[in-house]
Amino acid sequence: xxxxxxxxxxxxxxxxxxxxxxxxxxxxxxxxxxxxxxxxxxxxxxxxxxxxxxxxxxxxxxxxxxxxxxxxxxxxxxxxxxxxxxxxxxxxxxxxxxxxxxxxxxxxxxxxxxxxxxxxxxxxxxxxxxxxxxxxxxxxxxxxxxxxxxxxxxxxxxxxxxxxxxxxxxxxxxxxxxxxxxxxxxxxxxxxxxxxxxxxxxxxxxxxxxxxxxxxxxxxxxxxxxxxxxxxxxxxxxxxxxxxxxxxxxxxxxxxxxxxxxxxxxxxxxxxxxxxxxxxxxxxxxxxxxxxxxxxxxxxxxxxxxxxxxxxxxxxxxxxxxxxxxxxxxxxxxxxxxxxxxxxxxxxxxxxxxxxxxxxxxxxxxxxxxxxxxxxxxxxxxxxxxxxxxxxxxxxxxxxxxxxxxxxxxxxxxxxxxxxxxxxxxxxxxxxxxxxxxxxxxxxxxxxxxxxxx
RNA sequence: UCCCCGAUAGCUCAAUCGGCAGAGCGAAUGACUGUUAAUCAUUAGGUUGCAAGUUCAAGUCUUGCUCGGGGAGCCA
Numbered sequence: 001x002x003x004x005x006x007x008x009x010x011x012x013x014x015x016x017x018x019x020x021x022x023x024x025x026x027x028x029x030x031x032x033x034x035x036x037x038x039x040x041x042x043x044x045x046x047x048x049x050x051x052x053x054x055x056x057x058x059x060x061x062x063x064x065x066x067x068x069x070x071x072x073x074x075x076x077x078x079x080x081x082x083x084x085x086x087x088x089x090x091x092x093x094x095x096x097x098x099x100x101x102x103x104x105x106x107x108x109x110x111x112x113x114x115x116x117x118x119x120x121x122x123x124x125x126x127x128x129x130x131x132x133x134x135x136x137x138x139x140x141x142x143x144x145x146x147x148x149x150x151x152x153x154x155x156x157x158x159x160x161x162x163x164x165x166x167x168x169x170x171x172x173x174x175x176x177x178x179x180x181x182x183x184x185x186x187x188x189x190x191x192x193x194x195x196x197x198x199x200x201x202x203x204x205x206x207x208x209x210x211x212x213x214x215x216x217x218x219x220x221x222x223x224x225x226x227x228x229x230x231x232x233x234x235x236x237x238x239x240x241x242x243x244x245x246x247x248x249x250x251x252x253x254x255x256x257x258x259x260x261x262x263x264x265x266x267x268x269x270x271x272x273x274x275x276x277x278x279x280x281x282x283x284x285x286x287x288x289x290x291x292x293x294x295x296x297x298x299x300x301x302x303x304x305x306x307x308x309x310x311x312x313x314x315x316x317x318x319x320x321x322x323x324x325x326x327x328x329x330x331x332x333x334x335x336x337x338x339x340x341x342x343x344x345x346x347x348x349x350x351x352x353x354x355x356x357x358x359x360x361x362x363x364x365x366x367x368x369x370x371x372x373x374x375x376x377x378x379x380x381x382x383x384x385x386x387x388x389x390x391x392x393x394x395x396x397x398x399x400x401x402x403x404x405x406x407x408x409x410x411x412x413x414x415x416x417x418x419x420x421x422x423x424x425x426x427x428x429x430x431x432x433x434x435x436x437x438x439x440x441x442x443x444x445x446x447x448x449x450x451x452x453x454x
Numbered sequence: 455u456c457c458c459c460g461a462u463a464g465c466u467c468a469a470u471c472g473g474c475a476g477a478g479c480g481a482a483u484g485a486c487u488g489u490u491a492a493u494c495a496u497u498a499g500g501u502u503g504c505a506a507g508u509u510c511a512a513g514u515c516u517u518g519c520u521c522g523g524g525g526a527g528c529c530a
Contacts, residue, residue, distance in 0.1 A: 029489050036489050049490070066481095082488050108465065108480045109491050115522065116465070170529065199530095224528060225455055237530060316526090327526080380530065425530030438523095439530095450521080 001074055007043035009077055009087060016077040021048060021089060022097070024126060025069045027109050028062075035062050039071060039089075042125075045132055045271050049080065052091040061094050067109060068100030068126075114441050121445050121454045129279070132272035133442055136265060137430055143264035144217055144238055144426075147257060153213040153240065158200030160219065163192055164404050171223035172198055173233075196221035200239050201421060202355070202408055205384060208241035208419050209411055215240040217426075225449050229438040230376065232427065234447040241421035247357075247366040247383040250420035251343045254370055254379045255296045257424070258341070262288050265433060273434075281435030287373070288433065290340065297342040301364065304329075304344050307337060324351045327376060334371040341378075342371050354394040355408075356382040357418075368422070375432045381422020388412035 001020045009016070023041030030036075033054045038047040050073055052062060065071060072095045080088040106120050107127060117124040124130040145155065161175055172195040174181075178188050185193040200216040207214045220237040240253060265273060266288065277285045299307070301321075308319045308329055313336075317326045325344070334342050345368035349358060356365035370379035385391045391412055395402055402409070430442040440446035445454040 027491075029487095029492060031487060031489075032485095034488080036492095038490075047490095051488075080488090082490070084490055103481060104464075105481095106464070110465075110479060111491090112465070118522090220530080222529075226528060227455080228526085228528090229524085231529070235530070377530065423530060428530060 004077075005043035006039065006041045006046070006048045009048055009089070010044065010046055010085075012077070012087070015079070018074070018092075019077060019089075020072060020074045021050075022072045023048075023070070025065055025067055025071055025100075027067055028065060030062075037062075037065070037071070037073075039073065040126075040131075042131060044135075045128060045275060049082075049085050049088040050075070050091050050094075051088055052094050056092060056094065058094045061096050064099055065094070065096050066100060066102040066105070068102070068105040068107060069096055070098040070100075071095065072097050114438060118440055118446070125444070128275060130441075132275045133430070133434060133436065134444060136269050136272050136434065137442065139269050140261055140265060140426070140430065140433070141217075143261050143268075144215075146264070147260045148213075148215050148240065151213070153215050154207070154211045156200075156204050156207045156211070156214045156216050158197070158203040158216045158218065160197055161190075161194050162197045163190065163194055164202070170198055171225075172196060173221050173223045198222055199237070199423060201241070201423065202405075204239055204241045204421070205408070205419065206411055208243045208421065209415070209417060212243050213240075214242075227449060229440075230428065230431075232439050232443060232446055232448055235439070235443065236426040238424045238426055239421060241419060243417050243419045245383075245420040246418055247345055247368055247420060250381055250383060250422060251296075251298060251345065251368055251370075254343075254368075254381065254422055254424070255341075258370070258378070258429070259292055261429065262292055262433060266292075276434045276436070284435045291372075294340040296370070297338045297340060299342065299344060300346045301344055301348065302346065304333060308332065311337070322348050322350060330369075330371045330376055331373075334373045334376075339373065341373070343368050344371065345369075352382070354398045354400065355384055355391070357385045358390055358394070366420075370422075372432055375428060378428050378432065379422050379424045381420065383418065383420040386412055386416045386418050388416065 001018060004016065004019045004021055006021060006023065021039060021041060023039045026038040026040050026047050028035060028037050035052050037050040037052065039050055040047045052059060073089060073091050074093040075089045075091040077087050078090050080086060107123055112127065117127065117130065125134050148155065175194040175196060176188050188194065197220060199220060200218065204214055204216045215238060217238045218236065219234055221234055223233065242249065242253065304325070305319050305321055308315070311332060313332055315328050317328065319329060333344070345366065346359060346364040347367040348363060349365040352365050352367045356367050358365050366383035368381055369377050372378045385394060388409060391409060392402065395405060427439045427442050431437065431439060434442065436442050440448060
């Protein structure tokens with residue numbers, strides 16, 4: 001007997017006789033002579049209603065079938081005489097595959113808080129909201145690859161383990177096989193200190209300067225003790241890198257990319273998205289449409305400071321050229337002033353890492369951040385320093401070890417080209433597109449300080 | 455890491471001045487019904503996060519710890 005997924009059955013135009021579904025019971029409504037089951041198999045948000053009459057041979061099996069149990073049901077798909085659904089499965093056979101004790105099964109038919117569900121991360125994808133999130137996450141991942149493939153980019157698998165102890169992006173996790181970590185790193189597995197990557201950028205630049213247009217998309221690790229709803233110790237980042245591209249090309253790519261992902265989900269994941277439109281953020285659909293319809297603003301840092309100074313707002317942290325912008329400043333720009341996504345670019349070089357290209361003014365580098373209303377920084381990127389002497393001077397000035405970057409420097413020695421790239425935090429994008437306010441709720445098993453369950 | 459708030463039944467919460475541990479939902483049982491977050495009735499369900507202290511008496515006050523939430527810093 002052919003197994004059908006619930007998604008297909010709910011969207012079909014024809015009746016099916018003699019099919020089978022497999023899934024988990026969301027609820028059971030019992031009568032004396034028949035029972036209704038709501039069965040979800042994860043293929044889509046909606047459940048398939050099953051009606052089982054007491055006359056079927058296997059009706060006894062239903063006694064132990066409760067919320068949470070897994071079942072295999074054979075029957076005929078027929079038009080539902082009841083209200084609320086077009087189709088239902090008239091069961092000819094019901095088999096319980098796995099029992100779920102209703103006294104202890106933690107998911108009830110009612111709404112749960114995100115905090116509670118986070119404590120049962122192994123079961124939360126059986127809820128409507130979380131199954132929707134993780135289907136959207138899967139589809140968005142696919143869209144990332146499709147976007148880049150359509151415009152001729154190649155996917156590069158940059159390493160997870162790295163030997164450079166300062167990639168300029170926060171604290172790193174040490175990787176070791178040594179029992180005694182006080183021993184010299186030369187005795188360790190790699191013969192030197194090893195870490196989990198904080199960015200694939202330095203590696204992927206090499207492939208941009210050979211394959212031309214590339215990206216990497218993989219896990220990224222930050223050991224920073226950040227306790228906020230926007231930070232995780234392990235997250236996924238998308239980092240495109242483009243040869244023969246300047247900072248303006250870079251911003252255009254980021255804008256096209258963000259819009260493509262949103263449009264893809266609007267086109268392909270309507271049903272799951274609507275859950276978030278209806279129950280998570282009533283204004284979400286408008287926000288997404290607004291982003292799609294907007295030309296993202298682009299202003300230089302210098303300009304942004306002037307806007308902030310002239311705003312008349314009372315900021316907790318005063319602004320002036322040379323200081324990094326605070327959350328309150330970013331929010332003012334994106335939410336109050338522009339009311340749409342805004343790129344801020346050409347930052348003072350004193351607050352940015354060594355690899356960013358220095359501008360002719362001697363004060364700024366070709367860095368850019370994309371600020372989104374209500375989300376903050378979604379993208380950070382730059383044009384890279386492609387002049388060997390300038391790069392070497394910058395490495396030295398920041399007190400880094402030139403020896404560690406010899407291969408990175410050689411990229412500038414042999415056939416150097418202007419090139420640019422950025423990093424987009426995949427979870428932050430998902431937060432934006434779903435309205436979910438905690439990063440721990442858009443990643444299957446969150447890794448955060450003092451939290452390594454599951 | 456810093457600031458603020460919180461932790462009571464499986465879940466969400468209440469408990470007045472320090473004085474008998476409560477409700478809704480969920481669950482079990484029964485009734486009823488082409489039902490649909492079904493409905494109605496009954497029942498069970500507690501080391502009040504952990505450790506100490508003050509007190510005749512602590513869910514309530516004090517101290518420490520753990521965990522969670524919000525904000526900040528850092529960032530994606």
